[in-house]
Amino acid sequence: MKNNLSIVTATLNESENIEKLYTEIYKSLKNTNISWELIFVDDNSTDDTVKKIDSLQKNYENVFLIRRFDKRGLSSALLQGALSSKSKYIVFMDADLQHNPKYIQNLFEKIKNSNANVVSASRFLTKNDFLNKKRYKASIIVNKILEKLTKIKFTDILTGYFIIEKDFLLQNINKLSKTGFKILLDIILSSKENVVFREIAFNFEPRYKGKSKLNNKVLIDFIYLLLDKYFGKLIPARYIIFSFIGLIGAIFQIFIIYALFQLLGFNTSLFLGIIFAMTLNFTLNNEFTYSDLKLRGLKFFIGLSKFYFFCSFGALFNFLTAKNLYENFNTFYIAILLGAFVGSVWNYYMNTSFNWKNN
Ligand code: GDD
Ligand code: MN
Numbered sequence: 001m002k003n004n005l006s007i008v009t010a011t012l013n014e015s016e017n018i019e020k021l022y023t024e025i026y027k028s029l030k031n032t033n034i035s036w037e038l039i040f041v042d043d044n045s046t047d048d049t050v051k052k053i054d055s056l057q058k059n060y061e062n063v064f065l066i067r068r069f070d071k072r073g074l075s076s077a078l079l080q081g082a083l084s085s086k087s088k089y090i091v092f093m094d095a096d097l098q099h100n101p102k103y104i105q106n107l108f109e110k111i112k113n114s115n116a117n118v119v120s121a122s123r124f125l126t127k128n129d130f131l132n133k134k135r136y137k138a139s140i141i142v143n144k145i146l147e148k149l150t151k152i153k154f155t156d157i158l159t160g161y162f163i164i165e166k167d168f169l170l171q172n173i174n175k176l177s178k179t180g181f182k183i184l185l186d187i188i189l190s191s192k193e194n195v196v197f198r199e200i201a202f203n204f205e206p207r208y209k210g211k212s213k214l215n216n217k218v219l220i221d222f223i224y225l226l227l228d229k230y231f232g233k234l235i236p237a238r239y240i241i242f243s244f245i246g247l248i249g250a251i252f253q254i255f256i257i258y259a260l261f262q263l264l265g266f267n268t269s270l271f272l273g274i275i276f277a278m279t280l281n282f283t284l285n286n287e288f289t290y291s292d293l294k295l296r297g298l299k300f301f302i303g304l305s306k307f308y309f310f311c312s313f314g315a316l317f318n319f320l321t322a323k324n325l326y327e328n329f330n331t332f333y334i335a336i337l338l339g340a341f342v343g344s345v346w347n348y349y350m351n352t353s354f355n356w357k358n359n
Pocket of ligand 1: 009010011012013014041042043072073074077093094095096098139158159160161181182211212213214
């Protein structure tokens with residue numbers, strides 16, 4: 001009897017890789033007892049990716065396509081594909097052939113013949129020719145740190161090439177953060193109490209055609225994912241980044257007041273310092289804290305005005321809280337800190353609800 005396998009791959013402008021991906025998977029599985037389906041999840045590619053997938057679908061009945069027009073992101077795309085898959089096991093892989101399909105069979109055998117829920121293809125289990133030394137070194141260090149944090153044994157939790165039991169994924173799907181590029185990390189961190197995780201070795205190859213989609217946002221999403229996983233139950237990851245940026249603004253404000261004080265006097269430099277800090281904070285928050293809801297063009301300036309408005313009240317509440325605490329309880333530092341906390345929660349809440357709102 002044939003074993004069924006679902007292969008899920010996400011695409012963003014990968015037109016030149018589609019056909020090759022299919023034929024390579026076909027070649028590597030044709031002499032096995034695995035029957036498979038290939039599910040593409042495309043996020044509104046602007047090249048011919050969808051056309052290429054359509055023509056594959058005309059020729060082969062094991063090809064499926066999910067198209068999304070208003071969403072972006074590798075992890076969420078892969079999960080979407082997984083939800084539509086029909087087999088007991090799901091392989092996740094990239095569409096650019098950096099993940100050579102010849103390892104699919106090894107992944108499949110390993111998960112089937114062990115008690116593992118997840119088996120991944122690791123770049124670092126054996127020595128490989130390193131494609132990009134800098135990135136690899138960074139990956140190895142991050143992997144080591146994460147290994148210490150999670151107390152699970154692995155060499156590469158950042159790989160995007162792995163097989164998972166569908167039931168196991170579904171059991172844990174509500175716990176996932178779903179942001180960013182690193183879905184394996186998300187899955188393992190969300191299920192670390194009960195996951196059995198194994199690895200096989202593989203050689204990460206050069207991209208066949210097209211360009212990598214890795215950019216700064218991917219790095220921010222990565223930090224986000226970790227914050228959410230470790231503190232998310234207590235404090236939203238967004239609030240941590242928002243407060244951190246607030247702190248940067250406050251430091252700049254002090255410097256500006258200090259620099260302009262002699263020239264312009266206290267009140268004017270205070271005013272300029274506050275305006276500068278709020279503008280800086282708005283710009284940084286727009287770039288990092290709310291990068292998924294980034295305001296551009298005219299919306300940027302409307303958002304900035306709203307930010308000034310909300311934060312003025314934030315400053316007032318900050319002031320009133322600290323003043324009251326100081327006058328009534330005579331606690332200098334606690335008064336300042338609690339004042340700042342009340343102000344930042346207000347600013348965060350108002351801006352998340354009415355400025356960078358999800359709609
Ligand atoms: N649908 C969709 N939406 N697909 C996306 C998106 C997106 O927003 N962003 C990227 N992809 C697809 C690409 O089209 C490709 O098939 C795959 O995701 C990986 O993207 P690359 O741009 O090729 O990523 P990479 O080579 O830098 O990263 C790979 O290596 C890492 C190991 O360091 C990925 O495999 C990572 O998962 C892996 O961790
Ligand atoms: Mn790639």
